[in-house]
Structure formats: C-alpha cells, structure tokens
Amino acid sequence: MNLTIEQNDTLTWHLACHAADVPVDGGVCALIKGRQVAIFNFARRVEWYATDNECPHRQQMALSRGMIGSQGGEPKVACPFHKKTFSLQTGKCLSDEGYEINTYAVKVENGLVYVAL
Numbered sequence: 001m002n003l004t005i006e007q008n009d010t011l012t013w014h015l016a017c018h019a020a021d022v023p024v025d026g027g028v029c030a031l032i033k034g035r036q037v038a039i040f041n042f043a044r045r046v047e048w049y050a051t052d053n054e055c056p057h058r059q060q061m062a063l064s065r066g067m068i069g070s071q072g073g074e075p076k077v078a079c080p081f082h083k084k085t086f087s088l089q090t091g092k093c094l095s096d097e098g099y100e101i102n103t104y105a106v107k108v109e110n111g112l113v114y115v116a117l
Contacts, residue, residue, distance in 0.1 A: 011105060011116035016050075019111050027077070029053045029064035030115070037104060037115055038064035040088060042075055049088035050104040050115045055079040057099055 016030040022041040030037050036053035053061050057079060066077040068088070075088040085094040086101050093099035105116040 013107065013114040013116050016113045016115045019108050019113050022113065025068060027064040027066065027068065029061070030113075032115055033117055035117070036061050036064075037117075038066075038077070039106065039113055039115065040064075040068055040077065042068055042088070045070075045075060047075065048106040048108055048113065049075065049077075050106045051077065051086065051088060051091060052101040054101070055081070055084060055099075056093075056101060057082055057084045057096075063101070 014032045016032060016039055022028050022039055024041055024043040027038050027040040030039055038051050038053040040049040051063060053064050055063055060081055062080050063077055065080045068077050071094055076085045076094055077088055078085045084096055084099060087094055091101040091103040107114050
C-alpha cells in the first residue's frame with residue numbers, strides 16, 4: 001500500500017522506520033539527520049503525518065506520545081504534558097497562536113516509512 005502526503009521531488013527522503021513500528025492511531029519518534037521527528041499513523045483517516053517531536057511550549061520531546069484526533073475536520077496532535085494542540089497538516093498551534101511546529105512530507109512504500117527533510 002502506498003500513502004503519500006505532500007510529496008515533493010526536491011526533498012530528500014529518509015528511511016524512518018517500518019510501518020508496523022508505528023501504532024495504529026498513534027505515533028513514534030525517529031531520529032533523522034540528528035533531528036527528532038514524530039511520525040503518526042492516523043489510521044482512522046488512512047493518513048500518515050510527520051512533525052517535530054519537540055513541543056515548543058516547554059521544549060519537551062514528547063509530541064510522538066501525544067493523542068491524535070481531529071478539530072473541525074483538521075487532524076491534530078495534543079502534547080501529552082500541557083495539551084497544546086497542533087495541526088498535523090500545517091504545524092500551527094490550534095490552542096495558542098504563539099506556537100508552531102514543523103511538518104514533513106511522509107510516504108509509505110513496501111511497509112517502510114520515509115520522511116522528507
């Protein structure tokens with residue numbers, strides 16, 4: 001099965017993990033080029049997302065452990081510590097305009113998850 005979000009040919013794809021390593025409707029953290037990246041398998045939407053793992057609110061590496069869901073149809077992740085919520089599509093904080101995270105393109109091919117940086 002092939003799932004792609006925002007594929008861009010100018011980006012460099014990096015092998016992050018096996019798709020089976022990412023829990024259904026959950027996330028994991030992968031170290032890619034020295035950067036902690038949170039990877040999410042949003043199975044309820046049949047979509048994959050990748051963001052910074054660091055929550056900018058308190059600079060904690062925790063977003064991969066956050067709860068994912070939707071707000072007004074937009075996929076989001078909530079920081080497990082202080083519940084700041086971020087769009088998985090844009091990285092904008094949905095609960096406080098003062099914060100934002102990076103988002104990254106993701107593709108799944110032959111059971112492997114790739115993230116573009």
